[in-house]
Amino acid sequence: MNAPAPMIRLTTQRQIILEELAKVKSHPTASELYDMVRKRLPRIGLGTVYRNLELMADNGMILKLEVGGTQKRFDAITDPHYHIRCSCCGKVDDMELPIIDNLVNTAAENSSYQILGHHVEFTGVCPDCQQSQGINAIQ
Amino acid sequence: MNAPAPMIRLTTQRQIILEELAKVKSHPTASELYDMVRKRLPRIGLGTVYRNLELMADNGMILKLEVGGTQKRFDAITDPHYHIRCSCCGKVDDMELPIIDNLVNTAAENSSYQILGHHVEFTGVCPDCQQSQGINAIQ
DNA sequence: ATTATGATTGAGAATGATTATTTAACAAAA
DNA sequence: TTTTGTTAAATAATCATTCTCAATCATAAT
Structure with missing residues (x-):
């Protein structure tokens, strides 16, 4: 899990997964990506998509x-x-917000953990859902 | 999913789940909680634990x-x-860190989402793992 | 107290996401 | 070209979670 990650070869499958992922501004799930990739590589397996996403992330x-x-x-x-x-x-x-580098420093001072990183996730209602909620909310 | 959450009755099962959860400073998973609760209610079902955790969170x-x-x-x-x-x-x-209220405001200004909240998760290596890693890392 | 009504339970089946296994195809090295 | 290792596809297995449903329980109305 903590190995320095071996270099990997860019096979056809990997390249196409990468291209399809780069093509969209959304953040697809593995199976969404599977559907996208299958349009170009109809015989690719879901397992291959999972395995290579994992590898490329490493x-x-x-x-x-x-x-x-x-x-x-x-x-x-x-x-x-x-x-x-x-x-x-x-x-x-x-989220169009600058990363708060300072958070990691502050965290390091307040914790016995060896801090590696951080991640901020906001929750909210997207514009699309705000609209449809507006309709449903009349009650 | 967005209803105002109806009041629920505090059944034995719910009370014990709540008590066991309050007892620990860790953040148990549903099945860890299931094991804890089963010591006091041996016949409780895993589904009941999941169902009630969900309800109580709502x-x-x-x-x-x-x-x-x-x-x-x-x-x-x-x-x-x-x-x-x-x-x-x-x-x-x-994490012993004050909540950054300001983050939500800044986020609201920079997004078309209706912001509901935020959540910060740090990643790191805990003291226990730092020790065992020290041993394994000699290579 | 008895009955009706709905909420809640336990047991287990079903689902969905992910990972592991197996065998086959492929590419690079010898 | 045999050998060796890498990668792929297919599918089975696993894990967490949710669903279904008959049985039980709580509450309120008779």
Whole structure:
């Protein structure tokens, strides 16, 4: 789990997974990605997508987001940034907020843990859901 | 999912789940709690534990932590506070850091979401794992 | 007290996400 | 070209969680 991550070869499958992930601004789940990739590689297996997402995340080529909700999500943009998750539909978007480096320092001073990183996740209602809620909320 | 949460009756099962959760400073998973509760109520079902944790979280009686890792964790302390998760053993501890109220304001200004809250999760290596890693790391 | 009504339970089946296993195809090295 | 190791696909297995349902319990009305 803590090995320095071995270099991996960029096979057709890996390249296409990477391309499809980079293509979208959303943060697809493994099975969403599976559906996207299958349009170009109809015979690819779901297991292959999982395995390679995991591998590429270990290599720092992509980001694995362990955000709330049941499924993990992936991100081709590896610069650290915060996320917001719609508590209504589960969608995850990037948050346009600078990373607070100071948080890690403050944390290190207040904890006996060896701090490795941090992650901020906002919850809220996305514009789409605000609209449909407005309709339903008349009661 | 967004209803104002109906009042619930405090059954024996619910009370004992609540008591066992309040008893520990850790943030047990549903099945850890199941094991704890079963010592006092040997015939309780795992489904009952899941069902009632969910209900009590909806009622704000407890906190459901959607932190990283595969399992959800629960917390009897409902004041908002931050957490740190050991990336080695998965343990979750409280973080002795004041909540940054300002974050929500800043977020609201920079997003089209209607912000409901936020949650900060640090990752790091806990003291226990630092020790055992020290041993393993000689290579 | 008796009965009706709905809430809650325990047991286990079902589901959904993920990981592991097996066998086959493939690529690089010898 | 045989050998060796890497990667893939298919599928089985696992894990956490949710669902279903008959049985039980609590409460209020008779």
